[in-house]
Amino acid sequence: MAVGINNKIAVFLGPSCTIEEARSILPEADYLPPAARGSIYGIINDGYRMIVLLDGLFYGRYSVWHKELLFALDCGIDVIGATSMGALRAAELDREGLTGVGQIYRWYRDGEIDGDDEVALLHQSSEGAYAALSIPLANLRWNLGLARKEGMIGEQQEARILRHAKAMCFQDRMMDVILSPLAEELDVSALQKWLETHGEDLKKRDCFEALRFAAIRIATLGSAQPSRLRAYETVHTLIGIEYFTHERLNAICAKSEGQAIPLSHYTKQVAVGDSRYRSYLRARACQRLINGWARELHLEITPEPIPAQWLPDRFDLAHRRATGLTLIDIAREGREAAFTAGVIGSLSTPASRGLVSDIDRQLAEAGFWARGAGAEIASLDGRLVYTLWHLGHEKGILPDDHEDADTAEAELHYLEWVYRAGLKHFGYNFDAAIEILLAHQSANRLEDIIGSRAAS
Known part of the structure; x- marks a missing residue:
């Protein structure tokens, strides 16, 4: 039946x-x-x-x-x-x-x-x-x-x-x-x-x-x-345990127009090198490491309220059914976004405002502020870059050519080093195709993934 x-x-x-x-x-x-x-x-x-x-x-x-x-x-x-x-x-x-x-x-x-x-x-x-x-x-x-x-x-x-x-x-x-x-x-x-x-x-x-x-x-x-988030919902997302995620990708389907298409089909179609995703993917990498490193450092963080883009009311049953986005996904992303905001807030100081503004200016000049898929979920900005750099220094995670200058250029260089090294290098799971899938699920635009691949 x-x-x-x-x-x-x-x-x-x-x-x-x-x-x-x-x-x-x-x-x-x-x-x-x-x-x-x-x-x-x-x-x-x-x-x-x-x-x-x-x-x-x-x-x-x-x-x-x-x-x-x-x-x-x-x-x-x-x-x-x-x-x-x-x-x-x-x-x-x-x-x-x-x-x-x-x-x-x-x-x-x-x-x-x-x-x-x-x-x-x-x-x-x-x-x-x-x-x-x-x-x-x-x-x-x-x-x-x-x-x-x-x-x-x-x-x-x-x-x-x-x-x-x-x-x-x-x-x-x-x-x-x-x-x-x-x-x-x-x-x-x-x-x-x-x-x-x-x-x-x-x-x-x-x-x-x-x-x-x-x-x-x-x-x-x-x-x-309300959806309950168990400890492994954080573990499989942050640490390099991919089995849980891939199991779901193969079993959970997007069901629209009478079709049931496993989410793994979409991840195989994602053009991860598409320039439209470069700002979003770096922002998501920052968020992943910021949350992970803050927890590893046992920082006392008070999360901010869940951002509007992750309030469950935005994703009715029809949306979830059409995109394969689940209540657990929504709850987890909302919690992680609120935690990121809490970490950023705890590290923000009046002295850092000028530096953050300088990073924002250089990001805009480099075209990283162009809005595209995923911008609603995570946008690359000076606060993210500054917080990543600050936590990396706290943990002693530094590139070989590290300069101890507290400048926008040094912190943007740090971001690029981290991103190119890859999060797995630091013990964290980061699958660009899955991240891009999430952006399209949130916007209910899964057909754009197929269109992007066809046009590339």
């Missing part, structure tokens, strides 16, 4: 139950295939208030990532996990706000089971059909417990069957093979028949419980909480 921006609930569902069964409990939800790596990022801008993670892929594709579930929670989306991959992730992340439902979740939470093979199974995967072809270990565990309570098997027999099943690949778990260790001591065919007629599909039971829980919970949810 196509994802619509007005639907409140997204359910990732596969073999745990049929879509028809699920709709009888939660009819208004969008039902999506089992989640894989990037699936949560893929719907982050589709207007969902709740995500119900039931089934996910274990084999052949990467499993849904913990960080993207945290990302959804931090964007104000309620996340429920149960029955399969959802139960596993809920047990791992319930302290972070992911809500777990059902017996399988409780087993994982309490440490009674710990392997992902407890819920893995072989299933059909054509035309949305997910009929089970093997037996999930969690279902077997539950039903052997029922059989023991009915006197069909003893505790030692139950344990022996479970050890045998646990040692098997999840794809090979068929009932006749699973019960084979008991073939010489009891009527295996009778036990198998009893299990087939009296056993329960625990995964389906948990699935129904989660869907009923979601139906009740969605009616009581208030408005989404």
Whole structure:
């Protein structure tokens, strides 16, 4: 089913139950295939208030990532996990706000089971059909417990069957093979028949419980909480950890005119050498290092109010959906811009005003004040250059031909040395294509990236 921006609930569902069964409990939800790596990022801008993670892929594709579930929670989306991959992730992340439902979740939470093979199974995967072809270990565990309570098997027999099943690949778990260790001591065919007629599909039971829980919970949810920024949102932006960013670029899409285009497509199209970006990229490099170095120096900084260009109200759902800009991006950029302004303010003195004015004059003469893409986000000016130079000296980061003159020429030379050396030289991540992408996302002008490449 196509994802619509007005639907409140997204359910990732596969073999745990049929879509028809699920709709009888939660009819208004969008039902999506089992989640894989990037699936949560893929719907982050589709207007969902709740995500119900039931089934996910274990084999052949990467499993849904913990960080993207945290990302959804931090964007104000309620996340429920149960029955399969959802139960596993809920047990791992319930302290972070992911809500777990059902017996399988409780087993994982309490440490009674710990392997992902407890819920893995072989299933059909054509035309949305997910009929089970093997037996999930969690279902077997539950039903052997029922059989023991009915006197069909003893505790030692139950344990022996479970050890045998646990040692098997999840794809090979068929009932006749699973019960084979008991073939010489009891009527295996009778036990198998009893299990087939009296056993329960625990995964389906948990699935129904989660869907009923979601139906009740969605009616009581208030408005989404403000975006939350975790520590790694700073780390992956400032320090050279690119994995988080690139994972999102490949999974988060700009969705306009019915198309869903991964943001990585745009970064590959960016003409990073375009002269229109030179002022913006230097300004962003300054901002990145200023914030990083101020934190490394443990300066006591009082951030300024978030600049108007990063107030969340400017970016409605339609804007975010069309550009792939997320609530976390907006919150992070607003916070970092406010921090930069706080650092600049803390280092500004009456004595520096003349020097800053001189830097501004030389920047204008060199054409660095020409407005272009990104100017609203960051503009290169004397305050940025002066602050960069000041913090660099505090840290002892100086070029080989360093002159200790406190002049506009020396500080502009310092800026160019830093920029040409590259931020990775100083331990910071700076991808020019991603920075240019952000500028076009903010202005909702992604088509300019493609046009720029075509014209170059």
